[in-house]
Amino acid sequence: MKASAHQGELTMPKSAYRTGSFLMQIRKNKYLYLLLFPGVLWYFVYKYLPMYGVIIAFKEYNFSKGIxxxxxxxxxxxxxxxxxxxxxxxxxxxxxINIYELLFAFPVPIVLALLLNEMKSMLFKRTIQTVVYFPHFLSWVVFGGIIIQLLSPNEGLVNNLLRFFGVEPIFFLSKSEYFRPIVIVSSILKEAGWGAIIYLAALSSIDVDQYEAATIDGANRWDKLIHITLPGIRNTIVLMLILKVGYLLDVGFEQIYILYNPSVYDVGDVLSTYIYRIGLQGAQFSVTSAIGLFQSAIGFLLIWGTNRIAKKFSEVSLW
Incomplete structure (x- = not known):
């Protein structure tokens, strides 16, 4: 009987074992799961339940008839x-716009974090951090207004400097050739400091003993950067790059809406502003749902493809 009982335990299905183990974990950490529950409930109610509205993309939606x-x-x-x-x-x-941001804006937080990490004076370091973090907490209505004021052809600081050097004022926000660079630069100014926080956290996890050993071996700062610092934050960079690629078809509505005008629609009109115009202003909800579904599908494929590449050539991936 003991042998058969022992054999019965050995032949217990793995699925039953995993289920029992999972239930034991829930009982053991029940208070942590209780704290997690409101967040999961919010995500389910506001992210998953509204997905049924996707069917509008395949219907001629009418208010009176309903979905x-x-x-x-x-x-x-x-x-x-x-x-x-x-x-x-x-x-x-x-x-x-997103490719330009990937090429020019994505590396800036990394460089900024590396520079901040090299500062020896904590007072100066914290001061710089506060200054570069602050724009993130301003809404695009405020920050965009500052950009517009700086580039104003009449009273803007930039055009006043151009006048000082004998150059005629330029209507920056009304010229197509300047609009995309303005979008990229304003994104860097507003979000680079906040994005550097993630890389600073990754830098703090690097073992200090590695730097001490490198110093004993005669390595200079550049050698330490190349062989210790950058490899130490490589996984974080790869993960952030995967997430960034997933947003190649998503440009922030607020930034573009504040900065653009009809004279730069040919280079500045993006999916988010187009959805606003034809969806909310034009009441073409079915068309905008189709755009949203297309945008989400492409975003998922981009994340999936980038994740596959990252998994193949590096040791880190999202799944």
């Missing part, structure tokens, strides 16, 4: 979008 009463139209709205030259230009604008 389920509106007639099905299949892929009509997607066909309309991909045959629309304006939509294709808007996708191009969105991609270009």
């Amino acid at each position: 389920w009463g509106s007639p099905w139209v299949g892929l009509k709205h997607f066909q309309f979008l991909f045959r629309n030259d304006d939509f294709l230009n808007i996708v191009k604008n969105t991609l270009l």
